């Protein structure tokens with residue numbers, strides 16, 4: 001069965017590894033300037049101001065202990081593709097520990113960090129965002145990707161001290177895997193899909209064999225944040241992503257008709273993004289949210305993304321219960337590996353590459369319309 005590492009290995013991204021020490025720069029080098037200081041900023045739209053969060057313009061916050069959590073999540077996914085969660089069961093000490101591990105890692109000297117550099121066809125290790133290759137300008141950030149055990153790389157970074165950091169990562173991965181499974185069923189329930197309806201979730205519905213990657217991100221303080229970009233606009237290729245940000249804002253999501261909106265940090269809350277694969281599974285009902293990270297002049301920002309996808313051999317397709325005479329399947333079945341290949345080539349156009357039928361215009365589709373449909377897909 002192909003693993004996530006195999007998937008990345010077969011779709012290498014070549015990034016030049018030379019990485020200046022961003023913390024030492026007093027001025028923004030041209031290679032990092034996404035807009036000129038006088039330019040009206042429209043396209044990759046560096047409007048850094050966020051729209052003030054009136055009730056309708058606030059990323060929804062869902063209490064997972066609420067008996068109606070599933071239906072709140074459903075509404076959030078239809079209109080936003082992102083929501084924050086509280087009462088998620090992840091201990092605050094674990095959130096603090098993973099943040100401390102990230103801080104310790106990114107504060108190492110540049111040459112030291114490069115001991116754990118990600119190889120061009122590798123998935124794990126230190127380096128620039130994989131999406132960098134799609135943009136002419138560099139991003140004001142550093143990342144560290146972990147698939148499976150970080151032992152090999154952590155030994156290179158902390159020869160005498162790696163066990164405590166490995167232990168933190170392992171505990172974090174375990175807790176995230178459980179939470180991701182729980183979120184998957186809340187999402188499924190909101191679409192009227194039960195455990196019997198999802199073969200690849202396994203006989204006990206525990207998503208055994210699901211794949212995941214952990215992405216640590218650091219956004220150093222920036223001398224000219226209005227012209228820089230921390231992480232350019234993208235959607236995640238995942239089913240879902242669980243993001244922990246420290247108490248510094250920077251994550252923005254794009255809303256049709258409104259523009260870029262900041263997702264404000266809420267102490268102890270986690271952010272859940274719908275990824276492209278869930279968009280496919282939901283037959284386009286749930287949005288995979290376009291998001292980016294902006295930077296600031298005074299405070300270093302950290303985030304930890306748990307990128308969650310299906311088992312390597314699972315074909316993800318619009319679920320049969322969401323397909324009917326009035327709503328044909330919009331996408332063809334794909335494995336995560338195949339989809340990552342499409343993304344590596346076509347980036348933000350990847351979803352349209354697996355489309356089989358243009359989405360109908362004219363509003364949201366009513367889930368109840370097809371709950372009893374027996375049409376099979378894939």
Ligand SMILES: O=C(O)CCC(=O)C(=O)O
Nearest residue numbers: 215217250251293303305
């Ligand atoms: O740092 C953030 O807030 C966003 C990170 C992200 O989008 C990613 O790692 O895919």
Ligand SMILES: [Fe+2]
Nearest residue numbers: 234235236291
């Ligand atoms: Fe992302």
